[in-house]
Amino acid sequence: MEPFLQYLTLPFLWQGALVAIQLMVGALTGGLLIGFFLSLASLSPHWFIRLPVQTYIYILRGTPVLLQLILLYNVLPQFGLRLSPFASALLALMINETAYCAEIMRGGITSVDRNQRFAAQAFGFSRRDEMLHVVIPQALRAILPTLGNEAVGLLKSTALASVVGVNELTMRSQTIVSQNFLFIPVLAASGGIYILMSAGLACVQWWLESRFGLEFRARRAKRRMLREPKPRPFDLFASLRVGKSESALPVLDVAGLEVAYGAKPVLKDLSLTVPRGQVVALLGRSGSGKSTLLKSIVALSPVKNGSITVSGHRIGTDPRGHALSARALPANRAASRVGIVFQHFALFDHMSALENVMSIPTIVQGESRALARDKAYAALQTVGLGGFADRLPHELSGGQQQRVAIARALAGQPHLLLFDEPTSALDPELVREVNATIRQLARSGMTMVISTHDIDFAAKVADHIVFLQDGALIEQGPPSIIVDPQTPAFQAYLRQERQQDEFELPEA
Known part of the structure; x- marks a missing residue:
């Protein structure tokens, strides 16, 4: 030894x-x-x-x-x-x-x-x-x-x-x-x-x-909340109040949009105009092109032909209609001021609810941490989660995670808010709280396009219904078209959904 x-x-x-x-x-x-x-x-x-x-x-x-x-x-x-x-x-x-x-x-x-x-x-x-x-x-x-x-x-x-x-x-x-x-x-x-x-x-x-590790990040988020000063009031919806000349302009204008993956067409010569403050519900079976349309609006899908503008700002293409380079796309998306809420939340797992919501103002819009924090708190309070700012996603329920995702999109003060099947990944008891949040946003005047299978929800929230099938716009109009569909394709879709969900049509 x-x-x-x-x-x-x-x-x-x-x-x-x-x-x-x-x-x-x-x-x-x-x-x-x-x-x-x-x-x-x-x-x-x-x-x-x-x-x-x-x-x-x-x-x-x-x-x-x-x-x-x-x-x-x-x-x-x-x-x-x-x-x-x-x-x-x-x-x-x-x-x-x-x-x-x-x-x-x-x-x-x-x-x-x-x-x-x-x-x-x-x-x-x-x-x-x-x-x-x-x-x-x-x-x-x-x-x-x-x-x-x-x-x-x-x-x-x-x-x-x-x-x-x-x-x-x-x-x-x-x-x-x-x-x-x-x-x-x-x-x-x-x-x-x-x-x-x-x-x-x-x-x-x-x-x-x-x-x-997530445990350390959770403890750090709680300690930071205790150290930082209380947030100041912030009006998230100030950007929605515009002059009469601006209010007449459509927020979203999709003209002759064609999207294809290889040789397979996904969207076919689709045109859609969404006025300011209007809520549009996209209905259609899985594979009809609803999600592709939303992804095209944020330049996540390759556009073959057509144009997309939000408040006059072209998305994904230059003034001559040529696709933007991958290097130019981030600035183009940031300037478009489009918020999107994904079907499976897509929250950043390593960030608290507050940090998730602050990420858009700080990282994308380059605002100070103090201002971004005020915006983030206002957004969380809007969706009823002001007391959950220090929670990480894994500490929240599915409905709470989806509402944090909505708050994250709101913090950027978007001109247009997109929802891709916002409740399809939730248990039935959590659907109600997310739908209530979306109804609140509709009452505030937020311009929204919502992809959904929930016909009852679409009838109650939307100002305009759009039915897609095989990548083509088949029928559109006010919510009353759910009661009185004009095309055989829409009639068959409603009948099938009614049989699956035992849906009762609302009275006209």
């Missing part, structure tokens, strides 16, 4: 451990930085970007790091590039780590709910803002456990650097053994030092996981 403790505290071995740590930190840092861009490239929709990166990753993961290290150490001098043993080992380990880190981060990025990314894009988040504020904070929860394991494996792999003459921990242990032949105490002490270093990495990993 005494020889073991003697070597465990030997400075000569700990100096070798420091070299191992330097190799590990340098290789992991470089691997993470380069691997992040490789992970994005491996997810590129363009094969000429994706394929070379995937090939690079496949080759590095398929060959031993020892072989890579020896090849690099012996090949570089033939090209006139001579590196020290330490630099050669660091470069080889870093190159190897780029492949593993790229795959770890790719897995973390793809683990983020796609609906949340679509929501960020619909509200006008730039690609950078989407990555910084939505993707990376959530991807880290999936990345950190695997990355911690990779860091420990990399620390042990630094022992391979001894083959090119790096005087790290394992080589120093072998040097001592070659002099005194005390294999067991020296190698046991070396193993003990590796275990202590691995324990330090485990502590760092635990700390990082706790910092990015």
Whole structure:
């Protein structure tokens, strides 16, 4: 036991451990930085970007790091590039780590709910803002456990650097053994030092996981609520009160819209005008094009022909009708001032209710935190959730999450508010509270387009009914057309819905 403790505290071995740590930190840092861009490239929709990166990753993961290290150490001098043993080992380990880190981060990025990314894009988040504020904070929860394991494996792999003459921990242990032949105490002490270093990495990993965990974020949100001053009153609906000349202009104008996915047409020569303050309900079977129409209004669906304008602002195309580039779309969406509430809420899981609602004014509209906070509180109070500002989405019921999603859309003071099947993902007892919120918004004068299967709700809330079938507008008019449909297709749809839901038509 005494020889073991003697070597465990030997400075000569700990100096070798420091070299191992330097190799590990340098290789992991470089691997993470380069691997992040490789992970994005491996997810590129363009094969000429994706394929070379995937090939690079496949080759590095398929060959031993020892072989890579020896090849690099012996090949570089033939090209006139001579590196020290330490630099050669660091470069080889870093190159190897780029492949593993790229795959770890790719897995973390793809683990983020796609609906949340679509929501960020619909509200006008730039690609950078989407990555910084939505993707990376959530991807880290999936990345950190695997990355911690990779860091420990990399620390042990630094022992391979001894083959090119790096005087790290394992080589120093072998040097001592070659002099005194005390294999067991020296190698046991070396193993003990590796275990202590691995324990330090485990502590760092635990700390990082706790910092990015939802429980920590929930506690932080509650503490922040206690520190910050009370919000000031804010009129969310001030933007709805416009002059007579503006009130005469339609908020939404869809002209000759055609959308196709490949060779399959989804929307066919669809035209629709929505005056200011009007509530339009879109009815139709699944696959009729309701959701595609809403996604087209926020430029999430590729438009083949036609135009979409909101308050005179063209969406998704330039004045000549050409589709905007992916780089130009976020600013175009932000300028359109269109809010959207998705079927499955699409709240940002790592943000509190207040932070979710503040995200549009701060990230998209660039307003100060103080003003955004006032807007967010006003929006939450509008939907009846002023007392739930510090709750994370997983702490809320489905109906409360949907109302937070409505508040998030309201905080941007939109000219137009879209609802994509707002109650279809809710239990029946939660539908009533969301429908009541939408009715309240209708009374406030908010211009809305609502995709729904709830015919009774559409009849009570909407000023205008639109029936879609197979991507075409079949019939439209006031709510009375539900009682007296004019087309056989609409009659058949109402009859089928009545049979499924035992719906009783309202009296004219």
